[in-house]
Amino acid sequence: MFIASLIANPAGRPLDRVAVESLRDAWGGGEAVWLNPGIAAEFALAVAPANRWDVWAGLQELGIDLVVQPAEGRQKRMLLADMDSTMIGQECIDELADMAGVGARVKDITARAMNGELDFEGALTERVALLRGLPEAVIAQVLGERITYTPGGRTLIATMHAFGGHAVLVSGGFTAFSAAVAAHLGFDEHRANTLIVQDGHLTGAVARPILGRAAKVAALQEITARLGLTPADVMAVGDGANDLGMLHLAGVGVALHAKPSVAAQCEARINHGDLTALLYLQGYAVTDFA
Numbered sequence: 001m002f003i004a005s006l007i008a009n010p011a012g013r014p015l016d017r018v019a020v021e022s023l024r025d026a027w028g029g030g031e032a033v034w035l036n037p038g039i040a041a042e043f044a045l046a047v048a049p050a051n052r053w054d055v056w057a058g059l060q061e062l063g064i065d066l067v068v069q070p071a072e073g074r075q076k077r078m079l080l081a082d083m084d085s086t087m088i089g090q091e092c093i094d095e096l097a098d099m100a101g102v103g104a105r106v107k108d109i110t111a112r113a114m115n116g117e118l119d120f121e122g123a124l125t126e127r128v129a130l131l132r133g134l135p136e137a138v139i140a141q142v143l144g145e146r147i148t149y150t151p152g153g154r155t156l157i158a159t160m161h162a163f164g165g166h167a168v169l170v171s172g173g174f175t176a177f178s179a180a181v182a183a184h185l186g187f188d189e190h191r192a193n194t195l196i197v198q199d200g201h202l203t204g205a206v207a208r209p210i211l212g213r214a215a216k217v218a219a220l221q222e223i224t225a226r227l228g229l230t231p232a233d234v235m236a237v238g239d240g241a242n243d244l245g246m247l248h249l250a251g252v253g254v255a256l257h258a259k260p261s262v263a264a265q266c267e268a269r270i271n272h273g274d275l276t277a278l279l280y281l282q283g284y285a286v287t288d289f290a
Contacts, residue, residue, distance in 0.1 A: 001071040002045040004029060004052075006064055007273040007280050010151070013063050014038035023055065036286035040277070044071060060271060067268045067281055069252065075282045077229055079160050080220055080246055082238035083171035083178055083192070085114075086256055087185060087275075089148040092177045093127055099138050102130045115259045116241030120172060120212040128195065132204025136197045139176045147177070149185070150256075152275030157186045158290035159279055166227060170219045172212055172242050191219050217245040235278060238262075254278055 004027070008015040020032050020041045030044035048068050049055070056066045084091045091114075097106030106127045113123035157167045169182045169190040182190035194207040209215070216238075224230055236243070236250035239258040247253025247266055255266035256275070263269045270277045279289065 002048050002068055003042050003071045003074065003283070004045055005040065005042045005067045005069075005281055006059070007040045007067075007270065007277045008038070008064050009272040010039050010274060010276070012272065015041060015064060019059075019062065019064065035280050035284065039286075040273075040280040042280070042283070056269075063272050065270050065272050065277065067270075069268065069281070073232060073251065075163070075284075076160075076235040076251060077165050077233040078224065078227065078235070079157065079165060079167045079278070080216075080223075080234055080236040080250060081167070081169055081187075082216075082240065082243050083169055083181055084173050085239045086237055086243075087150055087153050087169065088181060089150055090146060092142065092147070092173045093124075093131075095142045095146045096131055096134060096138065097127065099142065100131050100134045106130055114240035114242070115261055116244075120242045121210045124172065124193070124206065124210060124212070128202075128206045129204045131195075131202045134202045136200050136202065139195075143177065143180050147181075149181075150275050152277070153185045155289050156275045156278055159284060159288060161186065162290040163284075163288075166223075168219065168223055170211075170216050170246070172210075172216075172240075174206075189223075191215070213242040213245045216243065217249055220246050220249055235282070237275075237278060252281065254281070 006020055024032050024043045027049050032041050032043045034041045052068050059066050081087055091110050094107045094110050097103045109123050109127050112118045113120055167187045169178055169187040171178045171192040173192050175192045175194050178190040178192035193211050196203045196205045231249050232251040234250040235252045236246045237254040237256050253266055254268045255263040256270050
């Protein structure tokens with residue numbers, strides 16, 4: 001048994017009942033269940049339709065996300081989330097670089113690394129080196145003035161907590177940011193890289209080992225083992241090439257507003273919805289939200 005979920009951007013065009021029921025009828029699905037009128041609906045399917053990606057492409061033009069997934073076990077017990085451009089709207093290293101006057105150069109390297117064109121560790125080392133001499137106090141300034149949170153993040157974590165879930169923030173960015181973001185959103189724990197500071201200024205180096213793609217996979221394996229869970233119990237979410245390992249290992253890996261080359265490698269793609277889409281994918285209705 002499969003579930004087809006249709007999700008719209010809460011701030012955009014409403015999800016049309018005709019669109020939902022027309023697709024349900026075309027695919028011979030079960031009764032349409034509205035998880036949030038005008039935003040999210042789902043229906044059961046006996047098999048995964050062969051033309052689902054063609055339908056997905058057509059719905060994208062209407063601002064609607066479509067995910068088809070197995071019905072069994074879709075409510076997860078752990079969330080493993082990327083930080084930059086996932087739980088927040090920015091890449092923290094790009095914001096620091098902008099303050100250091102090397103924004104354009106670092107932003108280009110970041111984009112190529114997140115698209116999988118560059119080795120993550122080498123790209124991070126190169127970018128951090130360009131921050132040498134930046135006052136440590138700039139981190140707090142960036143957090144206060146430049147960082148915005150992706151809509152739905154607090155609701156996502158609070159609702160998973162309410163149903164017994166565990167939430168982990170795992171980032172290829174920096175602990176100076178992940179600690180603040182984790183505390184603000186309610187994560188249970190966080191992992192990231194550590195910028196080395198001396199005499200109140202960044203040295204241009206990052207502590208080893210560098211947390212990249214392999215470390216995110218290791219975090220998933222280590223934390224699930226500690227909690228008595230399996231990777232199948234995890235919903236992972238991210239947007240960059242360094243997230244693909246954990247997205248593929250998790251029970252459900254969601255590419256959220258991801259780079260095209262990353263989204264193309266994931267079964268669950270959310271390009272229009274916000275972070276509450278991850279709750280709808282698990283079958284939660286808006287009346288379940290914490």
